[in-house]
Amino acid sequence: MTATTVRTKGPSQKFDFGRGLLYLIAALVLLAIIVPLSFSIIGGFRSNSQLAAQPVGLPDPWVWTNYQTALTDPSFYGWVRNSVLIALITTALVLPAASLAAFVIARYKFRGRELVFALFTLGLLFPVAVAILPLFITLRQTGLLNSPLGIALPQAAFGLPLSIVILRPFFRSIPRDLEDAAAIDGCGPLRFYWSVMLPLSRPVLSTIAVLTVVGSWNAFLLPLLVLIQPEQWTLPLGINNISAQYVTDTAMILAYTTLAMIPALIFYFIAQRQIVTGLTTGGVKG
Amino acid sequence: MVISDPQVKVTRPNRIVRRAPGTAPWPVIFAFLLPALALYTLFVLYPITQSIRYSGYDWNGLEPLTDWVGLQNFRDAFADPLFIEAITHNGIIIGLSLLLQIPFAVALAVLLTRNLKGRGVFRTMYFAPFILSEVVTGVVWRQIYRPDGLFDQVLAGVGAGDLSREWLADPKIALYSLFFVISWKYFGFHMVLILAGLQLIPTELEEASAIDGASFWKGFRYVTLPLLGPTIRVSMFLSIIGALQLFDLVWVTTKGGPVNSTATMATYLVDWGFRRGQFGFASAVSVIVFGLSLIVALLYQRFVLRRDLEGALTT
Numbered sequence: 001m002t003a004t005t006v007r008t009k010g011p012s013q014k015f016d017f018g019r020g021l022l023y024l025i026a027a028l029v030l031l032a033i034i035v036p037l038s039f040s041i042i043g044g045f046r047s048n049s050q051l052a053a054q055p056v057g058l059p060d061p062w063v064w065t066n067y068q069t070a071l072t073d074p075s076f077y078g079w080v081r082n083s084v085l086i087a088l089i090t091t092a093l094v095l096p097a098a099s100l101a102a103f104v105i106a107r108y109k110f111r112g113r114e115l116v117f118a119l120f121t122l123g124l125l126f127p128v129a130v131a132i133l134p135l136f137i138t139l140r141q142t143g144l145l146n147s148p149l150g151i152a153l154p155q156a157a158f159g160l161p162l163s164i165v166i167l168r169p170f171f172r173s174i175p176r177d178l179e180d181a182a183a184i185d186g187c188g189p190l191r192f193y194w195s196v197m198l199p200l201s202r203p204v205l206s207t208i209a210v211l212t213v214v215g216s217w218n219a220f221l222l223p224l225l226v227l228i229q230p231e232q233w234t235l236p237l238g239i240n241n242i243s244a245q246y247v248t249d250t251a252m253i254l255a256y257t258t259l260a261m262i263p264a265l266i267f268y269f270i271a272q273r274q275i276v277t278g279l280t281t282g283g284v285k286g
Numbered sequence: 287m288v289i290s291d292p293q294v295k296v297t298r299p300n301r302i303v304r305r306a307p308g309t310a311p312w313p314v315i316f317a318f319l320l321p322a323l324a325l326y327t328l329f330v331l332y333p334i335t336q337s338i339r340y341s342g343y344d345w346n347g348l349e350p351l352t353d354w355v356g357l358q359n360f361r362d363a364f365a366d367p368l369f370i371e372a373i374t375h376n377g378i379i380i381g382l383s384l385l386l387q388i389p390f391a392v393a394l395a396v397l398l399t400r401n402l403k404g405r406g407v408f409r410t411m412y413f414a415p416f417i418l419s420e421v422v423t424g425v426v427w428r429q430i431y432r433p434d435g436l437f438d439q440v441l442a443g444v445g446a447g448d449l450s451r452e453w454l455a456d457p458k459i460a461l462y463s464l465f466f467v468i469s470w471k472y473f474g475f476h477m478v479l480i481l482a483g484l485q486l487i488p489t490e491l492e493e494a495s496a497i498d499g500a501s502f503w504k505g506f507r508y509v510t511l512p513l514l515g516p517t518i519r520v521s522m523f524l525s526i527i528g529a530l531q532l533f534d535l536v537w538v539t540t541k542g543g544p545v546n547s548t549a550t551m552a553t554y555l556v557d558w559g560f561r562r563g564q565f566g567f568a569s570a571v572s573v574i575v576f577g578l579s580l581i582v583a584l585l586y587q588r589f590v591l592r593r594d595l596e597g598a599l600t601t
Contacts, residue, residue: 022397026408029394032470033411039436040426055436056443093325101322108308110315116323123330125583127531129552130576133559133569134336135329137347157329160322179308189310189318218419220534221552225560236421240538243425250429261422268417272410275417276478 037261044070044255051250066255076256078231079238080263086148086155086223086234087216093156094163094212095205101160102167103193107179117168123161128154128222136225146232151223155216163208166278170204171197207278210271217264235260334576340569347565359570368546369571372554375461379468379529379550387469388521391476392514396506398477399484409481412474420471420534427467428454428539454540457547464548467535472528476521483517484510523586530579551575 035056043051044066046059070076104110105117128135135154136145144150174197182192198205220236227233233241239260246252268275341360344353363369394412398405415423430436431453438450453463487510495505533552536542542549542557549557551571559568 019400022400022402026394026397026402030408030411033415033474035436035440036426036430036470037414039430043429052434055439097321097325100318104310104315104318108310108315110310110312116319119331120322120326122583123326125527125579126330126334126576127533127552127579129531129533129555130572130579131330131333131337132556133340133347133565133572134333136560137336137565138328138333153325154329157325160326160330164322176308189308189314193318214417218417218421220419220421220537221556224537225556236419236534239425240421243428243538250432250435253425254429257422257425261418261426264417264419264422265414268414269410272413276413279475279478 040254040261041258043251044258046251048249048251063251066251067259069252070256070259075230075233075238076259079233079235082148082227082232083217083234083236086151087213089148089152090155090159090216091209091212093152094159095209097156098160098163098208099167099198099201099205100193102164103171103197104189105164106168106171108189117164120161120164123158124165126158128158132221132225135222139226145226146229148232150226151219151234152216154222155219156212159212159215162211166208167201167204170201174200203274207274210267210274211278214264214267214275217267337569337572337576340566341573343566345566345569346563347559348563353566355566359567360574362567363570363574368549369551369554371546372542372549372551375548376530376532376550378461379465379532380526382462382465383468383525383529384522387473388476388518388525390469391473391521392480392518394473395477395480395484396510398481409478413478414474415471416475418471421538423467423471424535424538427470431463455544457545460540460544460548464536464539467539468529468532471535472525476525479521479524480514480517483514487513523582526582527579530575530582551578 039055042059043055045062045064046055047063050059050063101116101120105113131154139145139150139154144153178196179192182196187195218236219234220240223234223237224240227237230241239257242256243253340351342354342356343351344355344359345351398408402408432438433450433452433455437453438447441447441449451459454460491509491513492505495509496502500508531552532550533556536548536550536553537556540548542553552575555568555571555575558564558571
């Protein structure tokens, strides 16, 4: 970390000092990320009096009751189950719908093609909040309030723009020769899409699946308003409720929140490449 | 959109020899588009048009739509100082993001491209908060900001205990406390975006300027920064759009309080629509949010984004 340890790399004293400073800044920012996260993880192992007395460092003694309470809470597993179910349905809707549409938009000439594409890209701008009131009315009329489908369908619809924007250039870049060859072999558009395009697009499709799952897993506004019955709640709703219910019990809140956070972090470390490349190439809508 | 898609890059030569796009009978095209169009129309386009319709009525969301009031809901919204405050708060978040968060992300990205050991680890960790939900983020930070909580104790630990405040309970600073959390969660995303942009800049250019005797700062200012322009503009745009929609984080930490000091357009909308059952009025608010997003997008498209996207999004 000091100037001398990295001297071999730099041509001058001044440059070495600069490198030391770079590491110092990078490390401080790293600390600013890690401390809140570990505060939550370790905080769940403290009692409230320990938290008040000494929120940093390791707990002494380790308190297991908070995590125990959370992990034996049947409603916690209900939230996880609902979140998983909704994420899976949303992804199962987005993947075929987006890839079919992006396929013809990317590779076929037809009237109104640019209009259709523009319509979808426009959707990148619309937050769910803009449509939430009529959505609520529609879902109430169709009996989809308090149902996983009532979340998955609108979420899939709002996920289409980003997915199509990511897929289109990828589909475009697949050589025409392949299509010509397939056509000579008597392969129609559907066959070509299914047997040639989809297998070739596996990486970009998995990127879209990952982004859709993350988006669904984290969604709050729509579930908050649509899932009124506690049995239907997703993890974010449950955690929001826990933080109100245990308002003075910080340690308990941290235990629940950590348990909600860990699947997302694990998922991130596994699927990091898809998430990062998907969001930087597809780029839009953070 | 802009940046480094290895697959696309590898196959780019094919584009040059590509012939006209294929044709197919329109029923086939339509069948391919149908699932996406149906979903999108039913759950995105139709609700937005309905919002516009509701906005002209005094309506509680239950009875038939009969009480037409024209533009009165819009007049009421703009006459409500609380709504103007909410818009101002969105504006403050946008301003702070553009002035502080994005320059910070650019600086860190540039820092990480200089031969830093363990740069992959830094990048991975900086990005990590982005994938956490705003609910989890908000709940954890609410605990951190408690009086005598972690934040205060860290301040005391570095000898700045005097700075302790009621971070979320003091109307004067609650919004800025939230901005800090927003930056904590999102700067990594912008940094990664900018890193990807930096990788597209040929290192020869920077080396050449260094050989010509340009200092690091001059090289950055006159070579790197201009070439990075498109990426930074995309980053700014995403930041603005995100700030216009700000809801989750505010709702779980302060619900817009104390005394309206952190309310945003979206919390105002949800409050009026779902807590007070004023669907017509809340729809007018949603139309305003929609309009503002559209204006930002069109201005952006018109003045900035067009040339950035050419050759990146459109091929």
